[in-house]
Amino acid sequence: MKYDWILFDADETLFSFDAFKGLELMFSRHGIAFNEADFIEYEKINRPLWVQYQNGEISAAELQQTRFRPWAKKLNTTEQQLNDDFMNAMADICKPLPGAKSLLDSLKGKAKLGIITNGFTALQRIRLERTGFADYFDLLVISEQVGVAKPDRRIFDYSLEKMGNPDPSRVLMVGDNPQSDILGGINAGFDTCWFNHQNQPQPENITPTYQVATLIELEKILE
Known part of the structure; x- marks a missing residue:
């Protein structure tokens, strides 16, 4: 070798790593039908955050929380809770x-x-x-x-x-x-x-x- x-x-x-399927499952558990248009909006926030994270400009916690900020307000919950729910959903479909x-x-x-x-x-x-x-x-x-x-x-x-x-x-x-x-x-x-x-x-x-x-x-x- x-x-x-x-x-x-x-x-x-x-x-x-099918983020759309994970988000779909996660939001279904919150009683929301997550669709492709929602995913496009999510990615507009998520993708630039990953670039910033890889460039050392933001922390892992900032990435995890910022990407769910709009949804946290809509669902009257915390960004951290939504991120935890997303991680659990991704584990379930892995x-x-x-x-x-x-x-x-x-x-x-x-x-x-x-x-x-x-x-x-x-x-x-x-x-x-x-x-x-x-x-x-x-x-x-x-x-x-x-x-x-x-x-x-x-x-x-x-x-x-x-x-x-x-x-x-x-x-x-x-x-x-x-x-x-x-x-x-x-x-x-x-x-x-x-x-x-x-x-x-x-x-x-x-x-x-x-x-x-x-x-x-x-x-x-x-x-």
């Missing part, structure tokens, strides 16, 4: 992506495995337990707990320290987001694999070591 450590992003790399379990099975015992995620603590832990994936991983690094998000070099340095400072060239970072996962991994000195399952154009300034459309492809490369 070429790598001592293989690090994964979580959302849309190991697990499906599924591993096709090929994820097979890939982890094929790597177990051959390399150490870790997760570095910008997702939030509440959801990550529940999903790992419910999917039975928790036992595969030697490392779980969550940006909310570290205080910086990918692609910030500090979250990768923190991870390396937790891993016992292996040679970065023997670490592979796998993720679906070229900006946070791949650029972050390259800057940390890792090999990278862009899991481009949504067939996006490759950004000009980011060149991953590998690019795959399925996790089965990655399993074959690593064999």
